[in-house]
Amino acid sequence: MILGNIIGKTTTLNFKFLVKGNAKKFQYVQVPFKDNYVLAQIIEIEKELDRAVAFCNILGYREECKLKHLRYPLEPNTEVLVASEDFIKETLDLKEDKNSAFIGKLDGYENINIYLDLNKLLTKHVNILAKSGAGKSHTASVVIEEVIEKYIPLLIIDPHGEYSSLKYNNEKDKERLKQFGLESKNYKNKIQEYSPNIEDNPECMPLKLNKHNISTSELMHLLPAKLSNSQQALLYSVLNNINKIDFTQLILELELEENNLKYTLINILKYLEKLNLFSDAPTSLQELIQPGKCSIINLKGVLLELQQVIVYKLMKDLFEARKKANIPPFFAVIEEAHTFLPERIFGESKSSQILRQIASEGRKFGFGLCIISQRSSRLDKTVISQATTQIILKVTNPYDIKAIANSVENITSETEKEIKNIPIGTAIITGVVDLPLFVNIRPRKTKHGGEAVDMLQISKKVKAENFLEEAKSYDDKELLLVIKQKISVEDMELMGNKVKVNLVPCLYINCSEFNLLVNLNNGELIEDIEGGKGKSIFIKLELSPQQKRVFDVALSLKEFKAADLFAKSGVQFSEVYDIINILVNKNYFVKVNDKFRINPDLDLDFSKFSCYEKPDYFRLEYDKKLEKNYNSEEIKNFLEKFVKIKNSKECWLEVYTNER
Template identity: 40%
Template sequence: MQLIGTISGEVMPTRFNILLSSSGVEKGSYVKIRHEQYGWVLARIDNIKRYIDNEGEEVVLANARTIGYKRDDNVLIPKTPFRPEERVYAADRELILSVMGLKKVKTKSIYLGLLEGHEIPVYLDIEKTIRKHMSVLAKTGAGKSYTVAVILEELLKNYFPIVIIDPHGEYSSLKYENDDYDAMLTYNVKPRSYEKQITEYAPNIIVNPEAKKLTLKPRFTLEELTEIMPIPLGDRQKSIAYNALRRLENQEYTIQDLINSVRLDKSNAKWKVISGLESLRSSGVFEGTPIRDKDLVREGNASIINLKGSEPRIQELIVAKICKDLFNSKKLGEIPNFFLLVEEAHNFCPERGFGDALSSQILRTIASEGRKFGLYLGVVSQRPARIDKNVLSQCNTQIILKVTNPNDLRAISQSIEGFTPGMENDIKNLSIGQALVMGECVEQPITVNVRVRESLHGIAQEREEIEKPKSMIEKIRPIFIEEEKEKIKKKPAKKKSISERIKGIFLEE
């Protein structure tokens, strides 16, 4: 046992100071103290200060918070304080794992990284982490997408089906191996490509030449059609559109069929509807063979919906349509349980007052009902204050990285049960790549140094604040021209020439 100091001054059951005698202790380290009544109790160092005392000696004083001791399946806090001047030791792995409720085995778990201040790997139970939805929140550049990709790698290893809404096309790099070998040694991670488990779809295959063309089923309710039309429809036109849709009820149809159905109307008001539908047709999103839900959600596969290069309104439309179809298929039991990850969630289910998105309603429904059917939601955002509160508060697992904006901190604190002011401070002081994990997957909130990725990290580019253009369809050029696609076809990311040599180190293990 490694002695690190003794309790100093006034002692309370939940808070006390430690006069440190060892230098290996830092903020976030776990320590243990023997309580005369309850045995070994775990505590965490929240703060450390150094000063010169009256005798001119340097003093290192740590402020500690009691976490508790394990009795049966519960973590309890001592009802009486520790003895003054009791000895304090570095906590051992067994005590930390049992009190923090962390898994000891790798099976069916997510290896997220190392516990802050320790070399202890953090394995989170997959089911407990995602089955009641998950949110990943932090300011820009704090490491959200990186952390999410680590989780996706772990889900793929476990053959868990995934659908990724990827507005910036940053997850396609799961196909390529990471080459940050030094960091891999620290986290005991090997480079890995997930190419065989990734299928990438994009509405815009000129910008994303490696993706398959994403085509949606042209099947609408009147409400959906009215919402996505580039020109607002009056009552007369709505009734024309309604009749046209009714005529096509219970059959497969294309946008052209819908246009033909509108043409049957005698009224001159039909021309405005036809013009709107022509614009929709030229967006290309509904042209081609529609993608099947069974292809999107498959055992061991991640389907990336790469929306890079598509107009915001089209992005919303695609997310709304895909989510609705998948939710219905899931309810009917036609597809396996799966994880739906939505990046930039504030754009797809914004809080009231921050605009409305075509996808808002279905994402709210999935957040409240999805878990019953085995549709697990993951939302990612750099603006927690701008995500629909109903969606955010349904996420039982929270992975919070550095946040400094007071509005965002408030939104986080309001959506999490048991959030303390101390946590707010912890979140402000996190470093890049450090995450506070809360929820059913851990007994107590923990801070994790998120592990290095096995696959390459793709960087998000061109994030514009979404301004909804009034006539978005006009701006969309037909986006399914095969020759263009061939011309611009990019080469896959090149690996460093030394990579093969260094990879040998891992392969020999």
């Protein structure tokens, strides 16, 4: 289809034509050249009273499998045609291969798919830059889905807990997915979440960092506070007196110092020790980085200063492990990157130095980075420029736009002006070819996780004519703290199961290493969330204060003699023998040869009962509330003999029973 004819002066880079057809800004056109065609793009259209003129940039022509540029200008009056989709794909070399990731469709061309080269992503990094609400988390999740599909090991730094939604299907966009040739999907079996804060994120495994490989200088860097020179000198002198980094030993050494500066240092170290983040048994790096696995580091509810410490230590250990080939090549996604990697004029983050090093050297070792930020002007410009692939969504802040234009290659003045006008769902992508492409990002296969929380559940769909009746029935429902089942009552009925909903009274306990759920109806420690069943382990321990001290020491020892209990309990040696005999008679201790140990019935591994669900407030209908038969305080008093309890709350567990 003819759009018009070239008019006026032409160059090897651009031309203009008098519009006769329906031309659109950023539309691709083709112009006869030699025995072939040249591909060009309309960058602006000027409308006058009696005519319209389109201004075009020449992209080139393909010859000998290469995109070549013109050596001499096009002839005036030459016809300008609508570029065919096949010609666009051929000229720009837009094709799929086994290492490509389907990101979306070329804007305005439903049949032209855009693919990212995953080899390039893994070795040369990618940035996703956008303002808040423009779709950066959605776009990042599309990239993540493609990476997971190719079995590339993946690690996500998730400050807000948005990416756990990758475990669930996208039920809302099934029709749109069909338009892109895709289906709703989840990656629940390929994702594991870790968090240093399992109190707020009970579905996560505890994240533990390695304290064995912390050097003196690294410890100084890790402390979540800025130390004065005098404080640093004091800490260095104390560190010289200990063989390895141990927070308890370090605190004891500081307490011996006659220097008032020690109190601030002691408080900082006690804070780190209380977090229980650094461990002799850290989370294995080989566990985090595995082919076909996505590890999410969920930092929701963690202080920013501590987030930066975690990112620094984790990234440093992973980088060192990758350089030694102890873990496979992998891809790391850093969400809210401006908080971990700020531009130097905004100050240094604990994690800045290691992330800069990975950005510049990671490609040599197969350590790929995806940097995501909503504040480009606050993000380190060197790191922005290190990425070969840039995905730019709508940005309106002029400082952010200028930062992008100054740091990203191939951004023309016309493209820069267009950044603030990009529709939601569309992105400018550089690095796929030698020019920016406008791409409509495909829908996610998984559930979107970046939406605002519907706190009162008031977005329930209600027919207009029944609104008052529906609203009244909704208000009558009781607001309860509940752990809900993953499968709803409606879904159960669709599967042909008529069920009743029972609410089981429970005690949700947050321990330092895991969370527990106790059935207050039958006293069982719950293993089966669906049935509310578990194991009865609660025995009323009748102990005097002295007996309790001995028993608590015994819990920390596998096997022991009387001398061991005497050394650690502070109880008189003569009393220790009497207490041991009493506890043997009560069947709390058992004798093994010349030693003793806790009765195996009491020596439980409570981590096997870890609960990964979290109670939340819901208004819901139910058929029956089961009776509460056990006292929460008595249960906590019993468990405190075995585990460290940080917090607890009573709640309800939703359990289905079949109707008869």
